[in-house]
């Protein structure tokens with residue numbers, strides 16, 4: 001089992017800035033089982049922070065504590081400087097929540113659902129827009145009047161791409177359209193902080209991209225966003241910073257660049273035949289070769305030791321020197337940058 005990275009908690013570098021979310025040493029137990037075992041991070045105003053992790057890592061549990069749905073067993077949690085459980089009434093109107101599974105009433109129409117939700121919101125007076133201005137998106141007035149739906153509701157539906165479904169019953173929506181309705185409800189009160197728990201699960205690629213655009217626009221408008229996702233591409237595209245969780249702990253964190261740099265470049269080549277054993281292969285500092293046999297022997301190293309800027313260069317020089325001495329040629333010699341998926345697999349694999 002790899003020791004978790006012992007560094008400053010994510011966001012420590014921004015301490016002192018206007019942190020909208022602060023989590024310090026969070027622990028959360030379900031009976032005897034500790035699902036979150038000491039998680040710390042902070043999210044400054046206007047930033048999008050993504051929580052990634054293996055199944056059961058504790059992402060939803062962490063987010064549920066921040067949303068005020070459960071009191072932490074240990075540690076401290078603040079959202080907009082407030083205690084999500086103890087000061088829930090003050091906090092609730094300023095926060096938008098998109099749960100993993102929204103509980104809808106199937107017989108209501110989409111517009112009725114938004115209207116009902118709007119009525120429940122304590123801060124329903126302001127129209128929803130992307131940029132934080134007070135005008136609803138162009139066109140919502142016309143279509144809204146046609147459907148008999150007010151501007152605020154129409155604004156939320158347009159934002160989620162559901163304006164043509166205003167009169168459709170919720171049970172007739174597809175899975176992806178329900179997720180979009182979830183999003184409309186989460187942003188109806190123009191929240192300062194938005195919690196998005198796997199927002200694009202079940203969406204087709206086009207709807208996913210449209211949702212990413214909505215999230216990006218909200219962030220540009222100043223909304224602070226905490227996102228959980230299993231789609232690494234989603235995190236890569238949207239996140240200012242991210243953390244990868246496994247078994248209740250954060251194991252890697254930073255900007256996408258920083259996390260990917262930790263994943264290490266990959267150097268690979270092919271040797272003819274299938275007679276090679278580990279003893280015959282060149283040694284590289286800190287990188288054990290991985291062998292794959294086909295018609296030839298594929299050899300791959302993941303480089304994690306040395307300066308990231310030059311370690312691939314040094315590894316290749318070493319490999320070529322080795323090949324020269326042996327009179328071999330390294331077929332298909334290739335270097336590729338580490339990816340977020342490599343970093344994720346390292347956390348998921350090595351920790352076990």
Ligand SMILES: Nc1ncnc2c1ncn2[C@@H]1O[C@H](COP(=O)(O)OP(=O)(O)OP(=O)(O)O)[C@@H](O)[C@H]1O
Pocket residue numbers: 030033035053054055056057058059060061062
């Ligand atoms: N209400 C509960 N009672 C008991 N155990 C729970 C409860 N909710 C979650 N757990 C357990 O806590 C752990 C963390 O669950 P959580 O849902 O937070 O993980 P996650 O990272 O969101 O997972 P996934 O990516 O699969 O959605 C899991 O082992 C889960 O089985």
